[in-house]
Amino acid sequence: MQHIELLMAAFEYIEIHLCDEIRTEDIACACFCSKSTLEKLFRRVYHTSVHEYIIRRRMMLAARKISGQPEISILDIALEYGYSTHESFTRAFEQIWNCKPSEFRNAKFTELFPRLTAPPMKGNNYIMQKRHVDISELYDLFQERKDCFFVLCDIKHMIDINEISHKAGDLAILEQMRRMTAASGEEDIVFRIGGDEFCILTSSSEIAYAERIADNIRSMNDQTFPYEDREIPLFLHVAIVSLKECQRYEEVFAGLHNALLAGKNAHC
Numbered sequence: 001m002q003h004i005e006l007l008m009a010a011f012e013y014i015e016i017h018l019c020d021e022i023r024t025e026d027i028a029c030a031c032f033c034s035k036s037t038l039e040k041l042f043r044r045v046y047h048t049s050v051h052e053y054i055i056r057r058r059m060m061l062a063a064r065k066i067s068g069q070p071e072i073s074i075l076d077i078a079l080e081y082g083y084s085t086h087e088s089f090t091r092a093f094e095q096i097w098n099c100k101p102s103e104f105r106n107a108k109f110t111e112l113f114p115r116l117t118a119p120p121m122k123g124n125n126y127i128m129q130k131r132h133v134d135i136s137e138l139y140d141l142f143q144e145r146k147d148c149f150f151v152l153c154d155i156k157h158m159i160d161i162n163e164i165s166h167k168a169g170d171l172a173i174l175e176q177m178r179r180m181t182a183a184s185g186e187e188d189i190v191f192r193i194g195g196d197e198f199c200i201l202t203s204s205s206e207i208a209y210a211e212r213i214a215d216n217i218r219s220m221n222d223q224t225f226p227y228e229d230r231e232i233p234l235f236l237h238v239a240i241v242s243l244k245e246c247q248r249y250e251e252v253f254a255g256l257h258n259a260l261l262a263g264k265n266a267h268c
Helices: 003-016 024-030 035-046 050-068 074-080 086-097 136-144 158-164 166-183 207-218 249-266
Strands: 149-155 189-192 198-201 224-227 230-233 236-242
Touching: 003 024, 003 035, 003 050, 024 035, 024 050, 035 050, 050 074, 050 086, 074 086, 136 189, 136 198, 136 249, 149 158, 149 166, 149 207, 149 249, 158 166, 166 189, 166 198, 166 207, 166 224, 166 230, 207 236, 236 249
Parallel strands: none
Antiparallel strands: 149 198, 149 236, 189 198, 224 230
């Protein structure tokens, strides 16, 4: 099985079995490869382990239920995603979201860890464009709001933050998400389109509305977030785009990344 096919099969298996007990050995067996082959491929392409990816996907779906279905108890959600106690679920949730599940009840949910998909290849090499996130489940919403504006953000000097530690990088992304969520309106949707690349799909076709959101985000630039015994400043690149001429999912996705890149280059 080629590497692209192997990754796609692994993602499909994981999504089907997210509420089951999943071992890396089981995924590898379903993909007709060894455990070490699968782990090495995940590390090489996504810089994470299979286990870490599963936890993040579970915690994202659990967060969606906590935020969107308050009638379901946190313990029931924990049990659904394979955690036998409230305490073990809370530890896993805090590791990902940096807050307790109970504190997430009143939060506006954000698509922080969408499903990954295999990156394109050229010859034997992966084309690492940060375009291997699957947000296709939002495509119907894109079409409903095709006249609305997008506000795009990514983190300046993200490599420097990750060099402090990967935990600092995770906290930077959570802070980025927090700022974007705080700046957006009740009907706006915040979601991830890459490593540190996020997008707000607004509910408005007025550019002035998108510009107010962008200005609110920029006003928070150079504010800090805490990491251990230090404060780390965070600066976000911000861009605005309308993609009403894009009809296909691939066009929307490429258009978002291209607009963000153009916005960054314009301020270099």
